[in-house]
Amino acid sequence: MSTLEIRDLQVSVKLPEGELKPILAGVDLTVKSGETHAIMGPNGSGKSTLAYSIAGHPKYEITGGTVHLDGENVLDMTVDERARAGLFLAMQYPVEVPGVSVANFLRTAKTAIDGEAPKLRTWAGELRGAMEKLQMDPSFAQRNVNEGFSGGEKKRHEIMQLELLKPKMAILDETDSGLDIDALRIVSEGVNRVRETGDTGLLLITHYTRILRYIKPDFVHVFVAGKIVQEGGPELAEQLEAEGYERYVGTRV
Numbered sequence: 001m002s003t004l005e006i007r008d009l010q011v012s013v014k015l016p017e018g019e020l021k022p023i024l025a026g027v028d029l030t031v032k033s034g035e036t037h038a039i040m041g042p043n044g045s046g047k048s049t050l051a052y053s054i055a056g057h058p059k060y061e062i063t064g065g066t067v068h069l070d071g072e073n074v075l076d077m078t079v080d081e082r083a084r085a086g087l088f089l090a091m092q093y094p095v096e097v098p099g100v101s102v103a104n105f106l107r108t109a110k111t112a113i114d115g116e117a118p119k120l121r122t123w124a125g126e127l128r129g130a131m132e133k134l135q136m137d138p139s140f141a142q143r144n145v146n147e148g149f150s151g152g153e154k155k156r157h158e159i160m161q162l163e164l165l166k167p168k169m170a171i172l173d174e175t176d177s178g179l180d181i182d183a184l185r186i187v188s189e190g191v192n193r194v195r196e197t198g199d200t201g202l203l204l205i206t207h208y209t210r211i212l213r214y215i216k217p218d219f220v221h222v223f224v225a226g227k228i229v230q231e232g233g234p235e236l237a238e239q240l241e242a243e244g245y246e247r248y249v250g251t252r253v
Ligand SMILES: Nc1ncnc2c1ncn2[C@@H]1O[C@H](COP(=O)(O)OP(=O)(O)OP(=O)(O)O)[C@@H](O)[C@H]1O
Pocket: 013, 014, 015, 016, 021, 023, 041, 042, 043, 044, 045, 046, 047, 048, 049, 050
C-alpha cells in the first residue's frame, strides 16, 4: 500500500523576468494505491501546475507545503529520483524525443525504475501484449517517441508506459483530450486495468465527465484558483457538468 500525501502545497510559476507568480494556494490531497481521484476545474485554475510540481518541473517554485510518497520527501528528489520512487506523469502535451525509439525508451525507463534490465524475451512479450491491448500497430515500437504521432497515438503511448512501468502513483493530465470515441474507450480500459491491480493510485485531471463514465473515480475534487474548493464522490462530476463552475466564481488566490 502506497500513499501520496500533499499538504498545504503552495507553488509559483517562475516568470522569464525572474519574478514569481503564485498559482497553487495551499493544496491538501491524499491518494492511496488502488484509489482513483479526479480533479476538475476551470481553465487556468492550476491543475497542470499541481501535476508538474509533483513531477518536479523546473518551471515551478515550491514556496510552501510538503509532498511525501510513503513518507519520503518528494520535493527533495530530482526528477529521475521521483520516477524511480514510483511517481508517473502522463503529460497533457507529450514531447517528441527524436532519435529514441519507443522500444528503447520503454526498456531504458523500465531498467532505471527496477534497477535491472528486464529479461529480453519476457520484456518483448510484455511490450507486444501492451501494444495489442491498446490496439497499437507493432511498428510503433520502432518509431521515435511521439515523433509524428497523432494526438490520440500520443495518449495511447502514455498509457502504454503506465501499464508497463507500473508506478505507485500516476497523474494523468487531460489524457482524454483529443481522443475520439473508440480511443477514449481503449485508453480508459488501459487505465482501468492498472486500477484493478490495486497497486497504483490514480490522479486524473480532466475537464469532461465523459472519461469518468469509463473510469469511475472514488473521489472528485473541484479545483478553483489554485486550491481544492469542494470534494465529493462521482456524483459531483455530474453536478459540475450540469451546473458549470459558476457558483465557485469569486474564489481567488
Ligand atoms: N510563464 C507563465 N507566465 C504567466 N503565467 C503563467 C505561466 N505559466 C503558467 N502560467 C499561469 O498559471 C496558471 C495555471 O496554469 P495551469 O496550466 O496550471 O492551469 P490548468 O488548470 O491546468 O488549465 P487548463 O485547464 O486550461 O489546462 C494560468 O493562469 C497560466 O496562465
